[in-house]
Amino acid sequence: xxxxxxxxxxxxxxxxxxxxxxxxxxxxxxxxxxxxxxxxxxxxxxxxxxxxxxxxxxxxxxxxxxxxxxxxxxxxxxxxxxxxxxxxxxxxxxxxxxxxxxxxxxxxxxxxxxxxxxxxxxxxxxxxxxxxxxxxxxxxxxxxxxxxxxxxxxxxxxxxxxxxxxxxxxxxxxxxxxxxxxxxxxxxxxxxxxxxxxxxxxxxxxxxxxxxxxxxxxxxxxxxxxxxxxxxxxxxxxxxxxxxxxxxxxxxxxxxxxxxxxxxxxxxxxxxxxxxxxxxxxxxxxxxxxxxxxxxxxxxxxxxxxxxxxxxxxxxxxxxxxxxxxxxxxxxxxxxxxxxxxxxxxxxxxxxxxxxxxxxxxxxxxxxxxxxxxxxxxxxxxxxxxxxxxxxxxxxxxxxxxxxxxxxxxxxxxxxxxxxxxxxxxxxxxxxxxxxxxxxxxxxxxxxxxxxxxxxx
Ligand code: ADP
Numbered sequence: 001x002x003x004x005x006x007x008x009x010x011x012x013x014x015x016x017x018x019x020x021x022x023x024x025x026x027x028x029x030x031x032x033x034x035x036x037x038x039x040x041x042x043x044x045x046x047x048x049x050x051x052x053x054x055x056x057x058x059x060x061x062x063x064x065x066x067x068x069x070x071x072x073x074x075x076x077x078x079x080x081x082x083x084x085x086x087x088x089x090x091x092x093x094x095x096x097x098x099x100x101x102x103x104x105x106x107x108x109x110x111x112x113x114x115x116x117x118x119x120x121x122x123x124x125x126x127x128x129x130x131x132x133x134x135x136x137x138x139x140x141x142x143x144x145x146x147x148x149x150x151x152x153x154x155x156x157x158x159x160x161x162x163x164x165x166x167x168x169x170x171x172x173x174x175x176x177x178x179x180x181x182x183x184x185x186x187x188x189x190x191x192x193x194x195x196x197x198x199x200x201x202x203x204x205x206x207x208x209x210x211x212x213x214x215x216x217x218x219x220x221x222x223x224x225x226x227x228x229x230x231x232x233x234x235x236x237x238x239x240x241x242x243x244x245x246x247x248x249x250x251x252x253x254x255x256x257x258x259x260x261x262x263x264x265x266x267x268x269x270x271x272x273x274x275x276x277x278x279x280x281x282x283x284x285x286x287x288x289x290x291x292x293x294x295x296x297x298x299x300x301x302x303x304x305x306x307x308x309x310x311x312x313x314x315x316x317x318x319x320x321x322x323x324x325x326x327x328x329x330x331x332x333x334x335x336x337x338x339x340x341x342x343x344x345x346x347x348x349x350x351x352x353x354x355x356x357x358x359x360x361x362x363x364x365x366x367x368x369x370x371x372x373x374x375x376x377x378x379x380x381x382x383x384x385x386x387x388x389x390x391x392x393x394x395x396x397x398x399x400x401x402x403x404x405x406x407x408x409x410x411x412x413x414x415x416x417x418x419x420x421x422x423x424x425x426x427x428x429x430x431x432x433x434x435x436x437x438x439x440x441x442x443x444x445x446x447x448x449x450x451x452x453x454x455x456x457x
Contacts, residue, residue, distance in 0.1 A: 366391025
């Protein structure tokens with residue numbers, strides 16, 4: 001609005017200056033051409049000779065005559081020095097070439113309203129001094145014209161500057177208040193005030209800035225919160241790792257000390273202790289391997305090795321690999337994998353690790369007689385993989401955080417020695433494929449634990 005108003009006022013100013021300048025030039029033209037008279041032709045044609053404006057001719061001590069077609073002078077006006085009633089034909093012809101005459105004579109013809117031809121004669125006394133005066137007058141007029149136009153330009157500049165200052169002041173008033181608010185907000189946030197909220201109702205642009213500022217503050221707070229959580233989870237992870245490493249290492253230390261100091265002597269006992277040591281060192285290796293895998297995946301430089309693969313064939317290969325183990329454990333297996341090839345871009349090694357984690361968990365945590373179901377289907381933009389079982393199910397208290405590292409059930413903690421890293425690695429892999437994985441809340445087709453994976457095509 002301000003810009004439009006400003007432009008409009010400037011335009012009006014400019015137009016006024018141009019129009020006034022134009023008028024000045026016309027006036028000037030009138031002064032340099034004593035015969036100039038915008039209405040002369042019209043006045044003559046109408047025969048309203050009295051209305052003729054001959055002030056400039058009079059200034060030069062001249063007069064005008066109007067002669068009809070019979071060379072009869074029908075009208076005179078001005079300082080008539082030599083009155084003439086009529087002209088002879090020769091006199092009329094000689095009028096303009098009359099170098100010897102003491103007058104400067106100017107003639108022009110026009111048609112009157114009776115459609116007859118008339119002659120308009122301007123006579124001014126010839127006088128050298130006068131012509132010098134004329135020149136001086138002309139010069140004066142030019143100077144006056146220059147001064148006049150200069151004055152208009154000066155007035156224009158002054159008005160333009162006032163216009164600029166006025167609109168700057170208006171803008172300042174409008175801008176200052178919200179800017180102050182934003183400045184204070186910035187200052188407060190830099191001083192650590194997270195509660196700051198800018199309330200502003202007014203100019204749309206500033207209202208937008210304030211609302212962007214507010215959402216920025218909100219995002220900053222969320223990021224801060226996220227950072228805090230991440231820090232806490234890192235601390236928790238470190239504590240979990242130390243704990244998980246400490247337990248088997250303490251066992252290894254205690255058992256090996258007992259053997260080396262000869263506390264245990266019977267070969268059977270020694271063998272039993274050595275077996276435990278071996279098992280615990282295996283647990284440590286597994287934990288370190290998984291940890292390495294987890295950390296590697298979290299690194300920003302980690303890249304999947306994606307290729308266009310047949311996902312049906314891929315799933316069949318995994319099932320074939322686990323088939324014997326599943327059967328040995330006394331599980332029933334149902335699977336539904338389409339026979340035709342279905343192509344999709346994924347990292348074969350990593351996706352195999354992800355799906356294998358789900359299958360091996362089902363084998364590890366469930367008892368004989370459990371039915372396991374593996375399914376693959378195609379959706380509009382991707383593929384779905386279901387891995388489910390009707391076994392013991394995941395405890396409710398673990399469900400929400402099941403994909404976080406080191407989250408594991410009591411079963412895993414005590415007997416199987418699970419690390420709690422398997423599902424978090426699986427989730428990382430699916431995330432890297434821009435896919436989704438979740439644990440189905442309710443029983444799905446009678447299966448207690450069902451993981452659903454979706455991978456985009
Ligand atoms: P880990 O198996 O090393 O403990 P995971 O992250 O793979 O770690 O699994 C986390 C926990 O989820 C396990 O400790 C277990 O209690 C539970 N869990 C995972 N899959 C199943 C399943 N199919 N049936 C029952 N419990 C499961």
